[in-house]
Amino acid sequence: MKRIFIATALLTSTLFGTAMARADTFPDRPIHLVVPFSPGGSTDLVGRLVGAKVAQILGQSVIVENRAGAGGSIGSAYVARSAPDGYTLLMATTSHTANPALYKSLPYDTQKDFAPISLLCDMPGLLVAHPSLPPNNFKEFISYAKTHKLDYGSAGVGTFPHLSMEMLKSRAGLQMTHVPYKGAAPALADLVRGVYQVKVDAYITANSFVQSGKLKLYAVTSAQRMEQLPNVPTVAESGYPGFESTYWIGIVVPSATPAPIRAKLEKAFMQAIHDKDVSAKLIATGTRPIGSTAAVLGQRITRELAQWPVILRNAGIKAQ
Structure with missing residues (x-):
């Protein structure tokens, strides 16, 4: 038992050390920001605006990739299957939490397969x-x-x-x-x-x-x-206290992405949203800059995953 305990401790230490080493050099190549909708839409425009600022902050290019289809689930599935190394990010939106109630099956688990980074803005x-x-x-x-x-x-x-x-x-x-x-x-x-x-x-x-x-x-x-x-x-x-319905946009990554890398991304996206020029451009389009912590986005995702099935069921909308 003692040998097992020591081996487990050594493995944990090694994995933690590797994650810290990756975080120290992250990013050392371009980051891919997946927009699960077509070019030109609001999500795409926010992604390109914020991505350009994040590139300046991190010193690496942020490449926007449009992978549209099935209400955003095609792009989401692509990111869920990607390496959890911080180099493939998803622009998640309201559809991210509604899709599990709209589709009978998805090739990923919205709650388990993604980790939140930041709630960027809402409309x-x-x-x-x-x-x-x-x-x-x-x-x-x-x-x-x-x-x-x-x-x-x-x-x-x-x-x-x-x-x-x-x-x-x-x-x-x-x-x-x-x-x-x-x-x-x-x-x-x-x-x-x-x-x-x-x-x-x-x-x-x-x-x-x-x-x-x-x-x-x-x-x-x-x-x-x-x-x-x-x-x-x-x-x-x-007359309807607590009512809130906004089109929100946030960043999520594969859930196995090391915590130090997630923390670095969280800080970069928060800084980008709170940049005066970025905020001003968002506000001009009726978009509200937020730039939250990962915890705030996580809470919103959890709340909406519980909310949409009830609303859609009451409306008689069946999963496709």
């Missing part, structure tokens, strides 16, 4: 409606929606606008009908034309229509009011 949703809709504020809208048949649109099943509206329906007891589109742009265009009545959309795309009077704005879906829209109430303060 509140704007609850907007066609101006022909009679209600002029959020409380009037909820009352109206409970007594009238309304349709709401989204960029497709499982997208943030869809999930956010289902969360609101669940909390408020609404029965609106979902109209899924193949993309955010055609969905917003049809709302402006009055094809359907209401939608959750992003500040960067919807605000110009609000300012021109082509859409009404009832509330924002974040926990706090948006800096860009200080006079617009949140859903939470309008």
Whole structure:
């Protein structure tokens, strides 16, 4: 038993020493940042902006790779299978926690196969409606929606606008009908034309229509009011305490990545987000810079993994 104890202690010491040695020289080659969506979207743009700053901080290139498909699960599977050495990172989003409830099986375990690094930012949703809709504020809208048949649109099943509206329906007891589109742009265009009545959309795309009077704005879906829209109430303060639905973006790595390397990445991404130029560019698009610790992102992932199955089940949405 004594020999086993000594051997175990030596192995542990060796592994810890190897991890520390890797951390001391990390990174000594380019880092690959996997975006599980197509180029040009919000996740991709944030990845390229933040990745460029992280490259400056760590002194190594950060290469953005787009591996789109299956709601982000293709890129996630690729990272889960990658070497746990800190050189392959995943841009995780709201889809990261919703996919286990949307798909019957995934080629990875969202909770076990990834370790959190940092919650970079989030994007509140704007609850907007066609101006022909009679209600002029959020409380009037909820009352109206409970007594009238309304349709709401989204960029497709499982997208943030869809999930956010289902969360609101669940909390408020609404029965609106979902109209899924193949993309955010055609969905917003049809709302402006009055094809359907209401939608959750992003500040960067919807605000110009609000300012021109082509859409009404009832509330924002974040926990706090948006800096860009200080006079617009949140859903939470309008009768639904604790309501929060945002499109968040964070960094995760394969779970076996050594702790010292994870700590170095956590520090670099936090520093990048809190850079004044990076923060200013994010804020200009309606994105809220966060730059959290790994623990904060881990807590959010755990909370949402428990939340989405209940919401989707109540909405009658079955896993594909």
